Amino acid sequence: MSETFFAPCPRGLEALLAEELRACGATHVEVTHGGVSSEGDWAYAYRANLESRIATRLLWKVGFTRYRSEEEIYRLASAVTWARHFDTINTMRINVTSIKSPLKSLNFVTLRIKDGICDHFRQIRGGRPDVDTVSPDMRIHAFLTEETCTLYLDTSGEPLYKRGFKRAKVEAPLKENLAAGILKISGWQPGQTLLDPMCGSGTFLIEAAQMALDIAPGLARSFAFEKFRHFDAELWREIRRAAERRQRDEPELPIFGSDIDPRQLANAEANLAAAGLAGKVELLVCDVLDLEAPDDEGVMVSNPPYGVRLSSGDELQDWYPKLGDTLKRGYAGWNCYFLTADLEMAKRIGLKATKRTPLMNGDLDCRVFEFKVVAGQNRG
Template sequence: MLENFFTPCPRGLETMLANELNTLGAQEVRTTDGGVHFTGPFLLSYRINLHSRIASRVLWRVAVAHYRNEQDIFDTAYALPWNDWFGTTHTIRVNMTAIKCPLKSLDFATLKIKDAVCDKFRALTGERPNVDTHTPDVRIHAFLESSRMTLYVDTSGDALFKRGVRQYTNVAPLRENLAAGILLLTGWQPGVPLLDPMCGSGTFLIEAALMSLNIAPGISRSFAFEKLKDFDASAWSDMRRQAQAAQKPVGALPIFGSDLYGDELKAAHLNLENAGLLEAVSLNQANVLEISAPADYGVLVANLPYGERMGDLEELQELYPKLGDVLKKKFGGWNAYLFTSDLRMPKFIRLSVSRRTLLFNGAIECRLFEYKMVAGSNRT
């Protein structure tokens, strides 16, 4: 039996996610702003939770209906067989998002869905599940449009960018699924030298190492689908066993990270160690303006510092042309990818942009700028 699913992702990565879902066996894949719709058997949600590097969640669609008011929302939610999916010992939380919703209060609409779920349980069992807004067992997602509502059960639990390995973060951390998407956008392939000269807590480095060693991003964590009544423990165990068997042994990789700040580098070291990947990555404390290329060719990727990490905008304005000089003089034969929310950067770095990709880091509009540093063209 085919089920309907929706996977949200960082905006700008919808096409990359659709390609990934196709490789994982999804059917009827269709992109929309902020995510991808698809169909497949319920066990497919297990595989995508385990293997997707780009999805933020895997949401199982359980209802689509028209509504005019809060009572319609209550009636639709009440009609669903919640007791078939989880029990009163599980805690719940209802999340609401809306576009062009005519209702006066989304909080009240959220409350109506919670009431419907609890009332349905009380009618069937005499008991009701408790609400836990911090660490619920089951998350129910509602999406309201102008006259249509969609209800989902979250099969993921914690967002999928929480791989279960990164514990130490810096001031402006990059979410893991956005970092993985950026690496895929660069065209980087395992085995090609990769350098992040502003590595912070090491997100690009960890994602690159996971890809290189064919480690499933969800192998170290648990998921909400494990708490549902129809959870197939045997199928899940087989899936995890196959993923572990496909992993490559950890060894030194051509993945290099550096940062000016010792605290940042310490965080990267601890995160790599926690992920069991410390042996795979070379770390070095260095100023990005004083580094040299670690190989004759490769991919340089950097999440350029935000104002709060480097000081005021004038300081960044001084950094950009110096960074451009370093890339010209020392990185011939490399492709550089600079991710930033500062759209003034290309003007000051004084390099020819070969491609720019619109992406969002949460709600922040950003760009990924590509610079192809042709070997030998900048020699004096």
């Protein structure tokens, strides 16, 4: 039986996510603002959770209604057959988001949805699930438009960008699904040389190494669907085994990372080790302005400092032209990609951006600037 799903993702990566979901077996794929809707069976849902590098989570549509008041939303919540999906021993959390909803209080809507779910369980099971806002077994998501309410049951649990292994943290970590999307935007392919010269905790490096070794991003973690009452454990074992069998093992990869701060490199090294990638990536303590290219050509990706993160605006105005000089002098033949919230970066760096891709990094309106560096490239 085909079910309907919605997968949110960082804004700007919807088309790339649609490609991923089709590869997992999705049908009726439709790109919308901030995510992708799709249809498929439970094998598809399991596979999408395991394999998607870009989705934030996979939501299963379980209810829909038009509404004019909170009571109609309550009736929808009480009518969904929740007791077929999970039990009273499971904890739950309810998240409500809206666009142009006329209702005055989303908190009250959340309360009425909770009341509807609990009343359903009392009627069917004689008890009700407890609420856990920190680490629930089940996450119920409600999305309100001006006239409609859709209820989803989260098949993922923790966000999918939480791969299950990253340990060391830095001041401004880049989410894994955004890093994976930027790698795909860059066109980098396994086997090509890749460099992140300001690698921080190593997010780009880990995502690239997993892609190079064909490691499914969800192999190290668990998912909410494993607690569903209709969970097919044998089907899930088969899907996991297929992913494990296709993994490759190479002693070293042409993937390089550097950072001016040795503490950041220690974080990256710890995270690579936690991901089972110790020794696969070459790390170096070095200022990007002094770093020699590790190959004659390759792809550079980075999330440089842009005021919000590490440096003041005045420092950046002086630093960007130096970065441009470094690229021009030492990286002819390289394609360079920088994620930044500083929309003036392309003008300040002194090189012509060949492409600008809008992306949202959390609440920050960002761009991925592409610079194709050629020998003797003119500045300004």
